[in-house]
Every structure is written in C-alpha cells, then in structure tokens.
Amino acid sequence: MSGSGTFTRRHVLSLSATAAAGALATGFLRAGQAADAGGQVLPIPQLMETRKGEPLRLALRKGRHTFGPGKTAPTLGISADYLGPVVRVRSGEDVAFQVSNQLDEATSLHWHGLEIPSHIDGGPHNEIKRGATWSDVLPIRQPAATTWFHPHPHGATGRQVYGGLAGMMIIADGGDRERGLPSEYGVDDLPLILQDKRFDRTGAPVYNPGMMDRMHGFQGDALLVNGVIGPVATVPAGFVRLRVLNGANARNFNLRFSDRRTFWAVAGDGGLLAKPTELTSLLIAPGERYELLADFTDGRNVSLVNDPDPSHGTMAMPMSQQSAPERLMDFRPDAARKPEISRLPGALGALSEPDVKSAAAWRTFRLNAMGMNMGINGQPYAMDRLDFTAKLGSTEIWEIISADMPHPFHVHGASFRILSSNGRKPPAHQAGWKDVLLVEEQAEILVRFNQPASSHHPFMYHCHILEHEDQGMMGQFAVA
Numbered sequence: 001m002s003g004s005g006t007f008t009r010r011h012v013l014s015l016s017a018t019a020a021a022g023a024l025a026t027g028f029l030r031a032g033q034a035a036d037a038g039g040q041v042l043p044i045p046q047l048m049e050t051r052k053g054e055p056l057r058l059a060l061r062k063g064r065h066t067f068g069p070g071k072t073a074p075t076l077g078i079s080a081d082y083l084g085p086v087v088r089v090r091s092g093e094d095v096a097f098q099v100s101n102q103l104d105e106a107t108s109l110h111w112h113g114l115e116i117p118s119h120i121d122g123g124p125h126n127e128i129k130r131g132a133t134w135s136d137v138l139p140i141r142q143p144a145a146t147t148w149f150h151p152h153p154h155g156a157t158g159r160q161v162y163g164g165l166a167g168m169m170i171i172a173d174g175g176d177r178e179r180g181l182p183s184e185y186g187v188d189d190l191p192l193i194l195q196d197k198r199f200d201r202t203g204a205p206v207y208n209p210g211m212m213d214r215m216h217g218f219q220g221d222a223l224l225v226n227g228v229i230g231p232v233a234t235v236p237a238g239f240v241r242l243r244v245l246n247g248a249n250a251r252n253f254n255l256r257f258s259d260r261r262t263f264w265a266v267a268g269d270g271g272l273l274a275k276p277t278e279l280t281s282l283l284i285a286p287g288e289r290y291e292l293l294a295d296f297t298d299g300r301n302v303s304l305v306n307d308p309d310p311s312h313g314t315m316a317m318p319m320s321q322q323s324a325p326e327r328l329m330d331f332r333p334d335a336a337r338k339p340e341i342s343r344l345p346g347a348l349g350a351l352s353e354p355d356v357k358s359a360a361a362w363r364t365f366r367l368n369a370m371g372m373n374m375g376i377n378g379q380p381y382a383m384d385r386l387d388f389t390a391k392l393g394s395t396e397i398w399e400i401i402s403a404d405m406p407h408p409f410h411v412h413g414a415s416f417r418i419l420s421s422n423g424r425k426p427p428a429h430q431a432g433w434k435d436v437l438l439v440e441e442q443a444e445i446l447v448r449f450n451q452p453a454s455s456h457h458p459f460m461y462h463c464h465i466l467e468h469e470d471q472g473m474m475g476q477f478a479v480a
C-alpha cells in the first residue's frame, strides 16, 4: 500500500462517536501536538458587502495561517491570511471592484459562475501583473446564486488556488425571507468551502504534483472546511442553509451526515431549484456549488462526513483510494438559540424545461490525456488559438466525453442545463442551471450564450481538476 493510503487510514475517525471528534487525527498529531478536545470553531469568512460609491477592495497577498493544532504556515489569501471574504452582492446592481496583486508573480481573478462579458471575466487573458491593480465594474444581471472567485493564470492556477486564493460570492435578491430560506449570514446561512491538503512535518501545506498527481489531480490527505481541519459549528436547532463550495484542486467530495439523516438541495451552481430536493448523500466535484438545507431541529450533534468517491471513468474503476468515511466537520445545535426557520420551504422558483429544439449547433468535446499533456479534442490549450465562435443569444448542445477518468467540465460566461449524464436524465438536484458538471463517461448539455466574448479575449471551457487545466485541458471560444 502506498504511503498516502496509510496516511488516509490514520485519520479515519470512528463515526460511532461524535464525542470523540476532538481527536483530530492528522499529521499534526504526529508532531506531538495535543488535540484540542472540541476541534476548532468553524471560521466564518468576513462578509463584504457593497456600499454606495465605494469599490470593493480585494488584495491578493501572502499570509500565515493555522490549519489545525500545529504550526502556523505560509499561505496565500484574498484580503485575509487564507481564502478570502464572502462577497455579497445584489442581483441587478453594478459592483465596482479593485483587485490588487501583492504577490511575487502575475495572477488573475476569475469570477466563477458570473455571467459577465469576457473582457472582465478574469480568465488567463485578464492578467494582473505583480504590483498592479485591476479595477472594473461587474454588472450583476443573474438570479440569486452562490458563486466564487479564484485566480486563473494559465499554468499556475493549481498552485495559487491551493495556496489559498479563493473566496465565495453570494448573489442575493432579497427574496429569501418570503421563500422561507435561512439567510442570516454566519448564523443559519453558512459558507462551507471544502478543500484538502497534504502537510509536511512542520504543518505546512505541500504542493509538489508528481507524475501521478498530474495524471489524476493533486489530492491531499487532510480534509479542510473554511481552511481548518475538522471544525465545529454551533447552529440554531432548526433549518440551516449550507452553501457548499468544492474549492479543492482535484478531489470530489461525497457528503452525508454521520447518522444518515436526510437533507435537501435548494440551489445548484446557477441558482435555486424549483423546490427542495431530498438527498441522503451528495457528490460535489471541484468548482461545483450546492446550497443545502440541513435539519437540526432534533438538537442532536452530528458530523458531516466524506464517503469514498463513487465516480468512475470508462474503465468502471472507482477513482478513490479512500476506503472508509472521513469526518469533515461537526454540527452542535444550540437549543438556546431560537431558530429563524423551523419548516422546510415549499416551492422556490420556476424552472422551465430545457428547450432542446432551439439549439443552433452541436459540438463534441473529448477530454483526454495526451502523453505528458492534457487536451480537448486532441489539442492542449493555446492562448493564441480560438477554438470556435458561438452566436450571441443562441443555445448549443455540447456532448462531452471523458476518455479515461471523470473530469469536472466548466464553462465561463455561459450557463447550461444537463440533458443527459452517462445516458440518463440528470437527478433532480442537478436539474437547474449549472456551470460545472462531473462527466464520468459522457454527458450532453444545453449551453446558453448570453454574454459577448471577442476573439482576442475569449471565454474558457476546461476541466476543473486544476492540474489538468494547467496542463492544457482547456479551450477558448468567442461569442458574437
């Protein structure tokens, strides 16, 4: 068995005893650190909101951060030591941003999930040089959703995101109270940014992808929520909204509660579903977001756990080396805090059937490894090659084929509906608008092009396993 397998086994926790959750079984314990009996409190990123006449200022900078009971390590962050603030904007508003690059290298800041024109999308063509500041206004013209932002410089995205450069953006529309959805940030509306890391003996995160990591994506053996290992959240004993973002470089998370209680998906990448969708487990791929409702009305402590990844490629072999559930975090309902929401909401919004007949074109994208490169349709990404042009205002059907292993496929500046996935209709929680889809073998999506992109400044489509993206599993298109 490989070293990583041994390491994984070492921090599998007994799920029978949530009380034992304090035993943070990580590499840190090896370093002689005593485990904090309760685990760290779940960090809630600072909420940043728009104020009239003032741009939102984000600084991409170096920091120092403590991931668990261990030494503080050098990290990267966005106006923070690790990760960034949660930026909350309103649907319909124009939001001015100033993004300053205080790193030692060039970067960019991509607004993942925002439907905005390509010249402000923050892709590889939007380079922010070392020491420079990018300023522009983002017109928010889409429904309420959970989106995020992270660097996208070609070839360095994996390293920069792994270092800590990522933040969540919430698009709000003011309708949550009426819908009966929890919306008090940090109380019953919690951001959960899921990641994984490898640590060295000093507790510093390591990013040194070897050949196997470049093939399969760089996965860590310690699981993090909002930048810490095994945190604990105290929550009202009612319904709580969890805005889950998979911000890992390559790992799929397969979530469930330790007591197998049901929970509900209320939104996917692009916004609300028609109604809450009951689930007992949820697979979430890198780049994807789901808004979940968890029911803590029984007042019992419960853990969120990660089961082995069931996804498989054309070889029908599970990708996961993990063999047992691993604890992600604990929830402790506080009966003294009166819950704002104690009932499951009914209808959330209207969602029309995908209009397949309207499609103006059909395209096929085959995602494949090409020796030491990764590519799409036999070509690695080239910044000066335009792969195609879509018509502004049109829709197209795209067939995506994962030629070897599952790849999370992401499109910039355009949302899509899933028509089929491995030959089947999508499950209800994937029936809404999306911008990332884990393609295990083959999928068909209906993509809508509402935002313009010039040939000099195209939109990206790519695998969201960041090591694959950095090695060229990416293409670019204009919309005109």
Ligand SMILES: [Cu+2]
Pocket (backbone or CB within 6 Å): 406, 407, 408, 463, 464, 465, 468, 469, 473
């Ligand atoms: Cu991939």
